[in-house]
Amino acid sequence: MTNEWLIDVLADLKAFAAKNELSALAQQLDLTAVIAASELAERATGGRTRDKGAWSAHEGASRRPH
Numbered sequence: 168m169t170n171e172w173l174i175d176v177l178a179d180l181k182a183f184a185a186k187n188e189l190s191a192l193a194q195q196l197d198l199t200a201v202i203a204a205s206e207l208a209e210r211a212t213g214g215r216t217r218d219k220g221a222w223s224a225h226e227g228a229s230r231r232p233h
Contacts, residue, residue: 170207174200 181196183189 173203173207177203 177196177200181193181200184193184196
């Protein structure tokens, strides 16, 4: 089961905020969606995300993939 629904909900909330001239909220929801996507990707890869050619472990350590 994927968690794409979470990103969709955040996009809907952002659209609502923008439509209702809640610009600060819309900007915050945009950032929230980026963070959510990053954390979901990290969770899906077992705590590692690909970032500029290096693998970052959840603890923040960087190392190259084997």
